[in-house]
Amino acid sequence: MLIAGRLGVSLSVRGVWELLRRHGWSCRQPARRAVERDEAAVAGWVKETWPQAKPPRRRSGHGWSSRTRPPSR
Template sequence: MTAAGRLRRESVRMQAAELFEQDVKPPEVARRLRVSPKSAYQWHQLWCEGGVQALASRGPSGSRCRLSPRCLEKLAAYLEQGPAAHGWVEDQVWTAARVATLIGRKFHVSYSVSGATRLMHRLGFSPQVPARRVAERDEQAVTAWKEATWAEVKERGRPAGATSASRTRQDSPADRPKDAPGADEAARRL
């Protein structure tokens, strides 16, 4: 959840607390604040047990980052150096799996691929294929292949008159062939 979303959620809970103080029942609170009745009942229970403080935000949920701020700075510097500086010389792509491996090698901390992706986004990076073409790409060979081979391989589309655009309707049982499955049953119903 974004910071703005968390602030809105906390604002709604504080509004609910004000309504509870005015003896407004949870179903009415849910209707007024446009939240689910389940949320309103949960908030009411928390409010009864601990007042307004019980409805205050406790910060973002989820596990804390396992890397210190200093380690995050080092990781950002490693990512800026590029994959080749860390042993991936075949291309210049930071994948989430590579970042998870790099974190394990450099900081001895295990991260899942999805965790590495979230960490990369937090640092302003994203796992992706670069927009640049590889240096070894032979443009003449690619053009020749597209003109000769692809033209032969590409499946030709349907001719313009071969398609139909009509409504479908259920076939009448009387129109079925006599030897079709279920034809004898359909004949008995007629």
């Protein structure tokens, strides 16, 4: 939406990646952690906030590929 709004062209996600890569951009991990990082705040967030935001785990076992119900037996 940002690209379309500013440049007037519509690009797919893949098209955006191709364009960025063509201009020398890539996905990279930061070389080091920020000096300002507060380890206590991060640990508190992981303990309190993340479990609420994390999606529930899927049930183990065999699933059903159809969106309709499986035939009753």
